[in-house]
Amino acid sequence: FEYDAPSMKTPVPGPKSQVNTQHLNVGAINFFCNYEESRGNYLVDADGNRMLDLYTQISSVPIGYNHPALMKAVTNPNNLSAFVNRPALGILPPENFPEKLIETLLSVAPSGMTRLQTMACGSCSNENAFKSMFIWYRVTHTLSLACSYVCLFKQAPGCPDLSILSFMGGFHGRTLGCLATTHSKVIHKLDIPSLDWPIAPFPRLQYPLEEFARENSQEEARCLEEVEDLIVKWRQKGKPVAGVVVEPIQAEGGDNHASSDFFIKLRNIARKHGCAFHADEVQTGGGATGKFWAHEHWGTDDPADIVSFSKKMLSGGYYHTDELQPDKGYRIFNTWMGDPSKNLFLSEVLNIIRRENLLEEVTRSGKALLQGLYELQTQYPHLLSRARGQGTFCAIDARDDVTRDNLLLKTRDKGVLLGGCGERSIRFRPALVFKEHHAHQFLNIFNDVLAEY
C-alpha cells in the first residue's frame, strides 16, 4: 500500500510550490503538497518529491496518508449524511451520537474520567476546559454570586478575577485564553494583550537522566515549590488559581520531559490548594508515546480532573470527572460543538490501532528511533545532544538554532520531513504506522546529513 522509500526530484520547495498566493497569509508555508499521491508515512509534494514524514501535519495524522480504512469511511453510503449535514451538536445531536461516542471517544476515556465534552480543535478544547474549571471553582469555593448580571459589564463578581497557572515553555493554543497560558515562543504572544495569570518554571532536566538523578530531582522540587508559592501569592492578590494546566511532555516548547513523580506531586499540590488539574494532551494524546495517553506513563489511576485532546484525535474535546460538570446547559456551548464526521474517521483509527496493535508497534519503533539517536549523538557530540523520548514522541537537540534549521533543510532535501521545537530541538512526530524499518530509513539518511555537515 505505501511506498518503499523517499524519492527526490527537486530541492524542496520545488518550482511547482511557487504558486500564486497573493491573497493569502503565506509567511509560514513550507511547500505545496499532493495529498492524492501521498501514502502511509510518505508525503508527496507538488513536484513529485516523496518524503518520509516524521512531522505529520504538526503531529495530527494518526494512521498515515490515504489510509484505506478512512477512504472506505467516506465512500460508505451509511456515512453520507454525517458528512453532508453538520449538526449543532449541543442542541440537535444525531440519534446515534451518544452511542457512537461510547464506541469511540468514551472507549479510550482516561482513568477516572466519566464525562466527555466534544469540541472541534485544540484551542476550543482548552478554552472550554478552562471555562469548566472556572465554573467548577466558583461552585466549590462558594464565592459570592450576588449581582451576577454585573458580569455583562465585566466587573466582579459576575466575572471573577480567577486565574489558570501554567508553565514557562508550555503551549496550550493561541486564542486569547489559551495564549495567556502559552509561553513557548515570543512570536505567539507579541502585541497581543494577556491576562495576569501565574507562570511557574518547568523542570529543565539534564541528560543522560541516570547520571543526573540527584540534580534533576532537585530541579523538579524547586519547580514544585515555586508552583505552591505562586498559588498562594495569586490567592493573596485576589486572583485565585482555579486550575493548573500542564502538558505531560512540553511539545512546542522543546520536548521538555519531567518525571512521573513530578506530575503526581503537582497533581497533589493542585488538590491540596483546591485547584483543578488539567492535563493538556492535545499533542501527546492518541498513542505516539506508546500509551494511548501520555499521562498513563505516570502510573496513577487518578491522573487529573480534566484531559483535553485534539490533533490525532481528528476533532477536539476534553474528558473530565463528574465534579467538573457545569450545573447548567449552555454554559459550555457553541454552534457546532465538534464535528461528527471527524468522529467517523476516529472510529476507524481506533479500530486500526487495536487490530494492528499500533501502541506496541509505536513502542518498538520508538525504541529503535531513540536507540539510533543515542548512537548518533555519541558519534556527533559537537552537533547533537539530549536525545529523549517516549514511544516515537522523541526529540534531540542541535548545537544551536542555526544548526538545527540547517539540519532540518538538509534532511528534507534528502527526503525526510522533520519539525523543530523549542530553541534548538528537532522533534519526531511520525504517525502511529511508523515501523522499525522507517526508523532505520530515517537514521541512515540523517547519518548521511550529519556526516556531510
Add this chain to the structure above:
Amino acid sequence: FEYDAPSMKTPVPGPKSQVNTQHLNVGAINFFCNYEESRGNYLVDADGNRMLDLYTQISSVPIGYNHPALMKAVTNPNNLSAFVNRPALGILPPENFPEKLIETLLSVAPSGMTRLQTMACGSCSNENAFKSMFIWYRVTHTLSLACSYVCLFKQAPGCPDLSILSFMGGFHGRTLGCLATTHSKVIHKLDIPSLDWPIAPFPRLQYPLEEFARENSQEEARCLEEVEDLIVKWRQKGKPVAGVVVEPIQAEGGDNHASSDFFIKLRNIARKHGCAFHADEVQTGGGATGKFWAHEHWGTDDPADIVSFSKKMLSGGYYHTDELQPDKGYRIFNTWMGDPSKNLFLSEVLNIIRRENLLEEVTRSGKALLQGLYELQTQYPHLLSRARGQGTFCAIDARDDVTRDNLLLKTRDKGVLLGGCGERSIRFRPALVFKEHHAHQFLNIFNDVLAEY
C-alpha cells in the same frame, strides 16, 4: 426532492429522544435528529416527526439538509483525498488550495478586501481577527517594541494593554477573547474572567421605523457619541482601542438593527481615532439578508477593514485589507487553519446560490415572511410586536420571555422549528432554499398557534 409539509407523530421531544446520555453535557439538547431522513427545509427527528426548519442548526445550514449537490461532492472520487487528509494549511497546503480559494471564498470577498485568512469556526475567526487588529495597531501606531521578550512573562510592552470596543447586546463567540466582547446573555459570561475593554450601547430602535424616524436617529447619535467618548477614555486609561467590532444585525442579542447611516458613521469614527473596524458577519453573512454580506446593505464600497464569517460558510475565516496583513508568518497560525473539505462543500453552495438565484429568492420569501409577521402583529397586538428583518433574517418580539418560550414550543409541536434570541424575540433563520410557499406554510401554522393561545 424535499417534503411537502410538516408531519407530526409525537410531541417533541418524543420517546426516542430519551437516549442514554449520562456521559455528555446534555443540558441544552432539544431533541435527537434523524439527519438521514431530513430533506431541504425539513428536519426529521428520531421519532419520525418532520418539521419545517426555520432555525437550521443555529443559522448554519446554507442550502438545506442532504442537498444532492453536497452528496455528490462526497461521492466524487476526486474529492476523496480532501476528506481523508486534513492538512496543516498554514505550512503544507494542497497544491490546488490557492486556486480553490479564488473560485470559492475569494469570489465573494467583500468590497475593498483583497486578503483572506481561513479558519475553522466563528470563535477562531474572531479571535484571530482581533489578533490581526492588535498586531496592525502596534505597527501603525509605532508603540515601543523594546524588550519584546517580556511578553512571555505577560507584562507590557510585549503584551500591550490594547482593547477591542464592542457593543451591549453583541455576540462574537465564547472563547475568552471573543467572550470579552460578547454581552448578550448572562449565562455566557458568568464566572469566567474577562478583560477590561470598553462596551458601548447599541441603538434600541422603535418600530415601526417610519413613525419613529426622529427618535431613532437621536438614539443612534447618542450611541455614536458614547463610542467616541469610550475610545478617548480608554486611550487615556492606557488601554487604547485597537479595533471596533460590531455585527451588522445583533443576532443572539435579539436581532437588533441599526441604520446604514449608523454603521457608516461608526466606521468613520473608528478611522478618525486610528482604530480598525471589524464587521462580524458570522451569523449575518452568506446570503440570508438577501445580499451575500449584510454590510452590503450599507451601500458603501469601503465597509470595513476586516470581515469575519463562519456558520453558513461551513468553515470560518476573515477577509481584510492589505494593511491588516501581519508582517510575519506564524503570527496568525494554528495547526489546521481551516478545513479544505468544508471548502469543497462551500464551492457547491456558491454554485447553487448563483445558479438558482438564491439571493433573489431570499429577498422574495423574506418579503412574504415579514409581510405575514406585520399582519400577525396587527392581528395579535397583545402577543406580538416589533416585526423586523432583512431578507429572511427576520424577528418578532413576544409579550415577554415566558410567552416567547411557550410560542416556540407550541409551534414546534405543530411542526415548525424556530429559535429565540435576546430577551423575548423569536428569530427566523431558514436556509437559503426557503421559498415563499414555506413562508406561507409557517405563517398559517403560527396563526393557528396564536389563535389558540
